[in-house]
Amino acid sequence: MDPNKPTEEELKKIKEEKKNELLNNKDLSKEEKQKLRKLKKAEDKKRKKELAKKKAQEKKQDEKQGKKEKNKKEPKAMGDFGKPKKNTPARRERIDSTYDLPSGMDNVTVTIDEIMNEYYGKLHSEVINLGLKLVSEKIDDASLRCLAILRAIIKFVKDYQLDERKRIEEDFPKRIKQIADFLKRCKPFTAGIEFAIEQIHASFNNVFKQTEEEARTNKYSFEKKLELIKDSMVEEIKTFAKMRIIGAEVISQIKPNDVVVTYGSNHTIKRVLQTSIEKGINFSLIIVSQGKEDIESFELAEVLSKTGIDLVFCQLNSLPLVGRKISKVLFGGTSMMNNGYLLSKAGTASIACWAKSKMVPVIVCIESFKFSTKAVVHSLVTSEIKDGEDGVKSKLNNKYDITPSKFIDMVVWMVPYSPLCEIGCFPAVSMSIISGHT
Amino acid sequence: MATARKGGMDLLSELTSNIKRDRAGGSKATAQKITKIFADVIASDMWLNATELMKLIKQMGAKLIAADPMAFYIGNIVKRIAHIIRMQSNNCNVPLYEEKPKENEENLDNPLMEMDSLNFLIGEENKLDEIPLVKTASSMNDTRAKDPAYRDFKSNLEESLLEIQTDIEEAYGAISFHCREQFQDNDTVLTIGYSSTVLELFKDAKEKSDFTVVVAENSPENSGKTMQKRLSSLGIKTILLADTSIFSYMSKINKVIISTRAIMADGGLITDAGVELAVLAADYHTVPVIVVSALYKLTPLYPFDNTTYNKIVSPKTVLNSKECKFGEKVDVIVAKYDYIEPEYISLYITNVGCHTPHYIYREFAEYYSKEELHKV
The missing domain is CATH 1.20.120 (Four Helix Bundle (Hemerythrin (Met), subunit A))
Structure with missing residues (x-):
């Protein structure tokens, strides 16, 4: 990338602003104004041409690189x-x-x-x-x-x-x-x-x-x-x-003969599960998927099915039936709030709430860089409208939700050493103490 | 006589096969058809005495129940009609003989069930004396068409059947009437999936108050989409909500109104899968959960957990054929129903009024006789 470009453009902007000022100036004669306008039009044309060229060049480059998705949208x-x-x-x-x-x-x-x-x-x-x-x-x-x-x-x-x-x-x-x-x-x-x-x-x-x-x-x-x-x-x-x-160290809380529930796929959880399987721990796993569009969970199921562990795949709504003998719920997360609330994929809070009512421990595995300094108490985080597939518009579909710290029994901190807790596990409510030291 | 028999049986087998293929329509339509068949049977000459009638009803009921054991309302209607036959045989002095071993012991075990209902206990004490407790064997031969007792019995039965039929027909209206006071302006109401009962009551409440309905999609069947379309075509502000977002939106919701497959003997519910998670979220946010249901869904059976009465359906709806490459190595389970414990429910609204979870069991005593209670 040419580093001089932005400065040139800035200069252009300044010029343009000056011209606009001139144009608006009442003191100028009509002729002068017309001249200026013509000049401006010519410049605009030039700029447009340049942009088009630039784009065409970029497009060619991309085609060479073979980037499909860009070609589609270009x-x-x-x-x-x-x-x-x-x-x-x-x-x-x-x-x-x-x-x-x-x-x-x-x-x-x-x-x-x-x-x-x-x-x-x-x-x-x-x-x-x-x-x-x-x-x-x-x-x-x-x-x-x-x-x-x-x-x-x-x-x-x-x-x-x-x-x-x-x-x-x-x-x-x-x-x-x-x-x-x-x-x-x-x-x-x-x-x-x-x-x-x-x-x-x-x-x-x-x-x-x-x-x-x-x-x-x-x-x-x-x-x-x-x-x-x-x-x-x-x-x-x-x-x-x-x-x-x-390279954040994986501390696996999975014990032999555990029945573990995970929600969708997550980089962290994937690592935890794979390490546990490599260690030879015999456990069975229930993968809860967000829906048909949740491709990541299909991928996780595919990867883990090759290792030969007991795998059950279900949707959120079938969990009460499928998960009646579970012993642990493992979540990854997007970020951990300062007050011990977990920001994660929508649906996590539902599962945590259900698990708590069934007296099943809920464990969050999270890397220390995801610790947030902010505190949130409401569950409703962000709303996005997604157009439905078959014409049903205005479907509320949250991307994330907040799981209250009440539902989280333990947070596993994926970092090799810390001055506060050597093992890397702490209760969610102690989050505010920990997050100051990362 | 032969034609009537044939007609009734034809209707029965047609309905049975429709129920089996899930083509009979909603629970109300099916319930209406079933009562129609039973009313025809009672009006016909297919039976000569109460014992025969009871036998006949039970046989036909068994066929219908076998068509879909999870459609509890079919069994409930059969039990209700059996209860009516028993009551009328008592009232009209028509003898009814059933094989009931150890009847006395049962009564001793459960003295409360001997009483018909709380209303009965308080209000109509005198009636207890009128019921003949011992039936004589000699009266059996007299149950002929010319016998006035028999005629009374038959006309009473027809009357009661008509009552049941009107009850079912007017169920939605009655539920809507009792529900009206639950709605206030600016309410945000959550409902889950499609239910014609809920649809009707929203339609009714719309006239009185201004509220917004949030419909959870209820995947994988996504019946919520149909509900949303119907509601918005009625002019009600409706929002479709993804199942995953129920917990986060619960903080904005005033009350949850759901329909159910069945109200069980303990006051628990058998509902579509996914309701349990929503109800737990409502419990966490202390949002009241109101269950609306016609009384024919009152099921005198005890479930203990999700597995007692459930169904596992095809995973086709859950899997994405493009992305799913794991083949047979992974079990894919899709549950059809959920069991919801009574403590999560704030109020039941039926066509006779509002009930709390503690009182709902009394309704059972009113609607079924002890012989049928807790039997499949």
Whole structure:
């Protein structure tokens, strides 16, 4: 990506604003005004042509890369340039503005067309790609989403270029913020992702200070300094992903002959189950699926069916019959609130409520990066209208819900060492003590 | 005589096969058809005395019950008619002989059940004396068409059957009437899946108050969609809700109104699968749960958990043929019914009025005789 582009565009904007001011100025003569108008029209045409070219180029590149989903959506954007369609499939509407996502997100109103129009060429292509995937809800899982975002940012850092006249310490955080803002518009961030972005900012500050000193003593050139910063930033982000997400230690609470219930599939839960199976623990599993569209749970069932454990697959409504002999309920989660409430896939609270009424322990397995500093007490988190398949509109379909801490017996903290609890398990109500120390 | 017999039996076998194939329509329509058949039988010459009639009714009932053992209302109607025959045979002095070993012991075990009902106990004490406790064997031969007792018996039975028929026919109206006071302006009411009883009462309540209905989809059958369509075509503000979101939306809901497959002897319910989770959520949010049901759904049987009366249906509705690749290695279970314990229910509204879970068992004594109670 050319780092000079945004500045050029900014300049253009400033010029345009000045011209508009001139146009509105009553003191100008008619002739002068007409001239200015003509000039403006010509410029507008030029710009449109440039944009079209840019798009065509991008499209070619994508075709080479063989990105199917982009190819599908590209023609729409081209054909409808500047006018977002009313019923773009990925359009999501917030119907109840009083209930915001706990991590304080803006409304999700971005469409694929809007991404094309607004952000094409301004951001790294990898980030745009990810944005498209997020809008079309291809990556749902909190951990996987965080990993994907980190991966995109790593790609961005690797390709990062800067003019010598500019200051890295100002430009780099600005760019990261720009990317974060864009991705946030595509799909609201979870607490985990927000934490990861914070960590990137923090580690940039450290890295920058260190390299600055090094450069001063060794008298490095600007390019070398930039390379050093880039390398260590990539390293920092990779370590974060390794330590906190991919490599977080699995503490399995599954004992032999347990009958375990999980809800849908989740990166964390998948790891817990697989580790338990690898350890040779003999247990049976009930996978509760959200519905026909819940592809992840089908995948989990498929993967685990190869290991030969006892597997039962059912829908939420059949759980009271299927799960009458269960001994444990395991949940993953999107984030853990400061007051011990769990933000997770819609339906989790129902299962937890049922399990509690049956006196079955509910265990939440969660990585420490998903701990949120916010506290939430209501269950109704976010509402999205999804068009029904057969013409039934306005179906309320929550993406997430909040499970009260009352229903959670234990939280398993997936981190190798902590000063507060060596084993990594604690009651949900103690969440506020723990979250201050992560 | 032969033609009447044939006609009745034809109707019976037709209905039986319809019930078996789940084509008989809703519970109300089926109940009406069943009572019609029994009314025809009672009006016909197919029986000569009360004992024969009882035998006949029980035989026909057994056939109907066998068609769908989970359609409890069929058995209930048979039991109710048997109860009426027993009562009328007492009233009209028509002898009725049934094979009842150890009858005395049973009575000793359960003295309360000997009384007909609480109303009866309080209000009509004198009637107890009128009921002949011992029937004489000699009166058996006199049960002929010319016998006035027999004629009385038959006309009384026809009258009672007519009563049952009108009860069933007017059930929705009566339930709606008793439900009216439950609705207030700006209420948000949750209901689960499709039910014609609930639909009728919303239709009725719409005239009086302004409320919003939230319909849970009730997957995998998604009968909630039909309910939503019907309700919005009636001009009621309706929102369709995904099953997974019931818990989170419960905080916005004032009351839950559900219909049921059956009200069981302990006051518990047999409902469509998925209601249990919703009712638990309502309990957590302390939202009252109101159960509406016609009295023919009052079932004198005891379930203990989800497995006592349930059905496992085809997993076709749950699986996504494109994504499902696990084959035979995974058990896929789809339950049809849920059992709901009485403590989660705030109020029962039937066509005779409102009942609490503690009182509902008294209704059983009023509607069935002790011989039929707790028998399949």
